[in-house]
Amino acid sequence: MTDISVAVDGVERSAYLAVPEGEGPWPAVVVIFELVGANADMRAQADRLAANGYLALLPDLYDGKPWIRCVSRAMREFRAGRGPSFAFLEASRAWLAARADCTGRVGVAGFCLGGGFALLAAAGGGFDAAAVNYGLLPNDLEEALSGACPVVANYGGRDRLLKGAAAKLDRTLTVLGVDHDVKEYPDAGHSFLTETPVPVAAVPLMRVTLGVGIGREFGPEAWERIFAFFGAHLANGSTT
Template identity: 45%
Template sequence: MTDISVETPAGPIDAVLELPDAPGPGVVIVHDAFGLTADTRNISRRFADKGYVALAPDLYTRGGIRKCVTGVFRALLGQGGVAVDDLLAARDFLAEHPDVTGKVGIVGFCMGGGFALLLSPKGFGASAPFYGITPRHVEEALEGACPIVASYGKNDPSLIGAGKKIEKVLSAKGIAHDVKTYPGASHSFANALPSGPAGAFARITGMGWRGEQAEDAFGRVFEFFGEHLRH
């Protein structure tokens, strides 16, 4: 694991870079609302172990979670802004990296999943949103999207019916996709929530890691990415 700096239009941001044993496709890992936590770092390593050059940018570099979270969500909901530019810069960093062969994908969780959906038409080879917020005007937002493998929890009160909606749009547009909604899973089912009051509250409400569903979802992502990023 290497902590690096990535140049963006608004100045450098911090990031974690994980390299595989041999050159391979690139993947931008977009963290959830909790930020660049140990969980995001572990997910980055997981992708590197599968042969991907994994880059996880810290979208809260310019002031930490308290100062930056509102602005990052504003960029997500407004479909443009500094956070979007940061992620596109991360894409370009990987595209130019000497160890990256083939295409660059994007995977995100919660807030990051929303960005993975939103940016799917923006020069990525495949996108994997985990319980991502559905973009406004979704039919327009996903025009020209890359192949998408999406995962949702059926017990997620914040995204009721989101999987069916996304699948309907992707099918209508003829975009290659694999969308699955998991019974028994809620929001953040593929994330290890951080310690502290925020993480504790999330767990009380039923959020957090669900091993069987999470492992199935990651398996689908690796199979889908293998098809669309390596070949």
């Protein structure tokens, strides 16, 4: 587990790499963090993926800057579907795929803000599978997901910000013929797969409106579904 850099349009940008034990090659996953950035909990999720046999790369889309200064820019990029963050994600995918210890199959897994980016990357980023965890949906969902790779997704029914998102995503992927596994956990809120602490300034909004942290007992099942899906589409997927 180490800090590395990835060249993005000629500029070196920071990332965290987690490598499985033993000998590769392994499939890989680009991890996209929650809105508070590349903190210890997000590194722990990369470590979790590595412990399950995936090269995992966590790019620092905020470049070390405080998250509160970067969220607005990231959201603008998400709404536009383009920008430096997407360039970094594509560079991360290509960097992993080119490694001698990678099988060449690369997935993407995102949480919260990163879940929205992962959903867009599923269609436009050359990835082989995507795990979308309580991610925002783009406005024109069917157009945005045309040609998407297989998608596994997790949402919480007590997350008011994303009310109905799971059902809408499931319907759209069905219409598009994209292999998918979308599930809403009725008694879970936002961020139920992770342990990132709620920023003090955001406690009222995130606890009451989003239900942050509620239903973490459902996290293990959600992770089992992610690993089963990745196992089918990354670990055992075709290399052609």
